[in-house]
Amino acid sequence: MAENCCVSGGNVMILSCSGGCNVGQLTNRAAVELTQDGVGKMFCLAGIGGQLNGFIQSARDVAQMVVIDGCSVGCAKTTLDKAQVPMKTYLVVTDLGIEKNKDLTLKTEEIRMVKDAVKEALTQ
Numbered sequence: 001m002a003e004n005c006c007v008s009g010g011n012v013m014i015l016s017c018s019g020g021c022n023v024g025q026l027t028n029r030a031a032v033e034l035t036q037d038g039v040g041k042m043f044c045l046a047g048i049g050g051q052l053n054g055f056i057q058s059a060r061d062v063a064q065m066v067v068i069d070g071c072s073v074g075c076a077k078t079t080l081d082k083a084q085v086p087m088k089t090y091l092v093v094t095d096l097g098i099e100k101n102k103d104l105t106l107k108t109e110e111i112r113m114v115k116d117a118v119k120e121a122l123t124q
C-alpha cells in the first residue's frame, strides 16, 4: 500500500474537487462525512490529476462513483475527463442553490444539503 491510500473501503468511490472556497470545501467536508457514515469511500482526486496509474486504474475499475464539484468550473469533472475515467454520478454544489464565496467557515446546514444530495443521486 505504499502508493495508493484510497483503494479499500466502501463500495462507492467519492471524488470531491476540494477547492479553496466555501463550495469547494463543502465537497470535501461532505466527502469526509459520507465516508465516516459508511456511504462510500473518499478517494484521492489529486492522484488522478497527477496521472498516477494506480489511481487512474482504480477509478476506471470502480463500480459506483460520485463526483462532487463545488461550482460550474468543474475541476473534478475535467480531471476525470483528461484521465479518460468515465464519470458516473455527478453533482455541482452551486446547482443546489449555495452561492460560491471565500468564507471557509462551513455551515452545518449546507454540509447536510450536499450530503443529502449525494445520497439522493446515488439512489437514481
Ligand code: SF4
Binding pocket: 017, 018, 019, 020, 021, 023, 024, 069, 070, 071, 072, 073, 074, 075, 076
Ligand atoms: S470546481 Fe469550482 S470550487 Fe471546485 S476546485 Fe474548481 S473552481 Fe474550485
